Amino acid sequence: MKNLLEIQNAHVYIGSFYILQGISLVVPKGEVTLLLGRNGSGKTTTMKSILGIYPPKEGKIVFKGEEISNLPTHKIVNKGMGYVPDTRRIFGTLTVEQNLVVSMRKGSSREDMQKRLDLIFDLFPDMKGFLKQRAGTLSGGQQQMLAVARALMNENDLLLIDEPTEGLSPLLAKNLIDSLDRLKEFATILLVEQNFRTVSKLGDNYYIFDNGKIVHEGTNMSELIDDKALVAQYLGVSI
């Protein structure tokens, strides 16, 4: 089974708005798939419909060979997905450690937690320093680390990461991308990003969204960067 996740012709509505107008994509196992496109082109909605927050009205979503399109969110997630949302959405009133405890699934033991923590400290050594701090008082970069770390608290096969570099300084963004690069060995990643140049070294495949449709797909990021016309048409002049 080569493809970990497969979306087949999904049509998604939010309220009465027709957002995704027939999306089909595949996420191959062990690779990083990028979803690119302008604001409001349907990337985040795709993520949320994979998670079952906006289930598709038509079409199928298949994860590890099972159809998950009509399952409730928590069942989908428990099949092995980790979600890093676009505005981080960490729990500000809890400490960093409590945030991580909350993210662990039912039935995980203390040893599991230690093992996952070791992995996280290996990726983000800074986190040791603010483990007992209230999450609401962290800086943007630290919050983003926490948001990624939360998704790593369980054995996940697929990580859904939404705009990780949003609002971060270029240096912090670069560090984060380096960390994500190391994550590739643990899990398959589906990454939404507006700023495609910063993540270009990560990507194995990419899909370009426009107005709720996929307008272009490819496997070679360097070709995309050179294709000025395509970039100007769908990705705007991104900085």
Add this chain to the structure above:
Amino acid sequence: MTMQTKRFSPRDYLEENPQVRKLLRITVVIALIIIGGLLVLAAIDVYTWNGFVVRASKSLVNGLALSMLLFLMVSGFFLIFGLCDVINFAHGAFFMLGGFMGFVIYLGTEAVFLDPALPFYLIFGANQFALSVTAFIVSALGAAAVLALIGGGIEFFTIRRLYGNPIAQILLTVGFMFVITQIVEIIWGPSQFSYFIISNSQITYFFISGLLDFGGGLQFAVYRIFLIFLGLAVAGLMFIGFRKTRIGLLVQAGIEDSEMVEALGTDIRKLFTIVFMLGAGLAGLSGAVLVPWIGANSGHGLTYLIFAFVIVVVGGAHYGRLEGTFFGALIVGLSIQFTSYFIPFLENIIVFIIMAIILIVRPGGLTGHE
């Protein structure tokens, strides 16, 4: 080029001038202290020093006892409101029903314990204190269990269908409030009738009716002092449970962002049902605990529901702070008891006055932010 004319706004002005703000705050505090002092002096003048001490200490004890009781009830309301975003109008009815459940279970337990044909008689027949304490514990836990079942049932079968439609949920809980109140009135009569354990019981109880006498008119009911400690103990347990247990953390996280908790793999619907049971159970417990003091009455539902609202608004708990309910309950309980001893005609409206002041001065309540 046109000048942008800006209207003068006192709030913006204070924001821009922190020193003026600080000065204003100090002035207000000093003015409040002076007014308070004058009020105390006036009260001493009216009631004499000894009378003042007796009244003040009684209202302190009663106020603290009432505060703890209100905290128990409102924390249930708060949990349901915070996590499930449901304003549970049936909460007062749960509380009132809990009172009647406590009353019935207490008398039932007592009858069983005092039945000479049963083995319990050997243990409790002579020891009335142990009997009353045991019956009290059974009644409180029993009422909590019954109400938890009712609350859980209501959530599971009806409210669950309407998540995402807050107005319909409120309308639904109003319906349950209405039905529960009417059923209770059919069985136990309208709010003119109060049911007291002591007048219906076969023995007199030290535990419920006992007094601690310090001389000089300083008499305190044992039960009310017990209530203070019970409330503190439950409050402490709840705070610890919130900080230390996984489910407490999940609830706290869910109050902040329930969708994210679900996206991390927790069955939020199950959590909602659990919290609903917990909240209704707390209402039942506090209702049962109220009975030995104030009695069971079908009119309590509405009265205490309104106290719950005021406490949530005053404490700022509608911004998701459990501490808010604690402070709000303290303020409401103490102010009710103090006014009832010193300014009786304000007793019933003092809470609304406090709420109005808080809303004007700090719209977010005591612990909330703007």
Add this chain to the structure above:
Amino acid sequence: MNNERNIVRRLKVIILRIPSMLSNNRAVIAVLAFLYLLPLGTAASTSPVRALLFLITQIMVFSLLAMSFDLQLGRASLLNFGHVALFGVGAYFMAFTLDADFLPPPFNLIAAIPFPLTLVVAMMIGGGLGLIMGLTTSRMRGTAFAFIGLAIAMFIYNFFAENPGLSGGETGLRVPTPDIIRTAPFYLLFVTLAFVFLAAFIGMVVLYIKKRTEPIGLILVTPVMVAFTGVLLIFGTNVFGPVLVFIAFLGMIFLFWIERSKSISDPLQYSENRTFTGEVKPTNKLTTYVLPFIIIIIVLIGVVVSFGSNIAQMVTLWIEDSSTFYFTIPVQFYLVLTCLVITYVFIKRLIASPFGRMVTAVAQNEERAEALGYNSYRAKIVVLVISGAIAGLAGALYAPFIRIIDPHTTLGVEITINAMLYTIIGGIGTLLGPILGTGVVVYSELNLVDFIREGLGLPGQLWLVGLGVMYIFIVLFMPLGIVGSIGRRAGSIKDRLRQLKLGQFEFGIKDTDYWVFGLLGTIGLFLLLLIVSL
């Protein structure tokens, strides 16, 4: 000279507008004419009609309350638990103006306000309280508004309950009937209005018959006129009146055949004075002026013959003894009915106006509405003020009607819950829903409580439990209440009626014909109520 001509021209414009006004508001005029006719059936003596009028007045007062509640909940999605406060202040204000002896000096001056004006002032007070409630909406997020209103209402309730000297306490405050309600001129004013509405109604029927020249027009008018004759027969004092109305009906049939024989243009696109080729048709004085006028006059005479003795009896009794109280029930009925109809039309207009659309937009999605440039805060406040004014009016009408008010029955939270029950059972956001819901609940409460207590030997309060359970089921499964779920099916029923054929006749009924069913339904309902209350 010029000025006078201007006035004449303006008058002419207004008069010329009457026909289109009549045909645009068929249902309202039909129901109005019938309801205005109803109190004429009462004489000085007690009669079943008086009891019926009392019941209907009660239903209409609470309908006003429910409509104002629905304006907040159904239109603006504002759930206001303090709604009763708006009603209660109106009621207490009215009570104080009618009997201000015990108020402290500067306040007892409000007794100087003459009666009809007090209604307006009560509306202003209700609106003012609505404004205060509205100001708190900015301070609370979302649904938390529900309990701020409740707190305000409880504050007012406690304030009145704690001051028995002011509010009458447990025993209640006696509200005297306003003097003007007991006077014959006021009664005669409404009687005149009744005749005006009747003339308008008959005029409307005549216009309708002239417009719809295919047989369906006559087929639909026949039951209306038969019902109308029947009502006169039941409520009237003699048989001559109904006979005259029947003659008028024959006149209508005559008119119909004349119009039908000369009709050349498309009957659906009928034009009074133009042929279908566009030339000006010579006006037919007989069918345009003479016959309709004669028909209307005959009907009016018929009504006078039917009810004249009742009216004369009441007026003579008043002349003999001006402290008579016979007028209170019919006049209060008229007063409340007039207020209800005005409110109904006002709310209907309001909803259709740009402001109404803005309120709907705000209620559906506040953020989006604000992004579109609407001021959602202001929209909510205006809705609260309007709804407060209507609730204040309901309270002001309620106090003299029920005679004794106390804090519990005018300011208790139960009243809000009642308004909520009426609205939700009838249908949220439907104009007729609150009225119908109130009627159903109030009427069945009156009858079922006795039935449960005496017929079944159970406590009467079981009725309320049943009501609560019904309410819960409606919230869960019929979010739009009775009217809403009928309305959902009405579409398909309408389609079927539109294509109905009876033998060779095309029995297709147009949307404009539904007033017939409205009127017949109303008459049937009242006859049923009358038979039951006998």
